[in-house]
């Protein structure tokens with residue numbers, strides 16, 4: 001008997017009005033961390049929005065543990081088991097850390113605000129601070145913590161390392177590994193190739209709205225030719241420049 005993968009995406013098509021962004025996009029993942037990398041404008045954020053129901057797909061299928069979820073509302077998809085940490089974190093600037101967490105906390109769930117504070121002790125210290133007074137790293141921790149309270153099977157993160165100090169990126173990398181060890185899958189869109197490789201042992205490369213290639217481990221980090229081809233990393237970038245090689249920005 002074959003079991004369904006955690007997430008299976010087949011022939012996905014989505015866009016904005018007449019402009020089709022995702023076309024025949026497919027991949028599968030289990031309880032693991034998978035990175036999505038690619039040049040700007042290839043459709044990575046559109047894929048996140050299509051998976052979580054913010055942008056209903058116009059074709060194809062999204063299956064979570066074998067059940068179709070495409071066409072469901074974002075609320076139903078969240079209840080089905082996919083949580084979203086959107087780009088820019090989208091927190092309430094006037095609500096405190098504990099108010100954010102209390103809003104989503106429900107009796108009987110595995111993830112509680114205390115469990116989130118145990119994972120991110122920094123948030124416990126900042127409990128009474130408003131969203132607008134948190135640092136970028138603290139906001140990202142809160143956005144991840146909020147997603148965890150949904151007890152999701154899969155967390156979709158759109159550019160979580162954006163604008164964060166290296167030490168906070170380390171915390172995020174550890175968090176992703178911790179989640180996978182706890183049975184929570186993570187699909188992470190990253191501009192920062194180095195961060196993507198550290199978070200996820202599989203990276204899928206998006207080109208013009210499709211998954212065009214897949215790489216394992218740090219294969220991409222050692223291949224400036226592939227970085228140039230798939231990620232637009234310039235040939236002018238010295239291979240010894242860790243920041244240049246670490247970003248997928250063109």
Ligand SMILES: Nc1ncnc2c1ncn2[C@@H]1O[C@H](COP(=O)(O)OP(=O)(O)OP(=O)(O)O)[C@@H](O)[C@H]1O
Pocket residue numbers: 016019021038039040041042043044045046047191
């Ligand atoms: N709300 C929108 N309305 C119309 N077009 C959009 C909208 N959002 C994105 N697009 C277009 O869809 C395409 C894919 O954008 P998307 O943001 O998904 O790419 P991306 O790979 O996430 O890039 P980036 O890293 O720059 O965010 C781009 O051509 C973009 O201009």
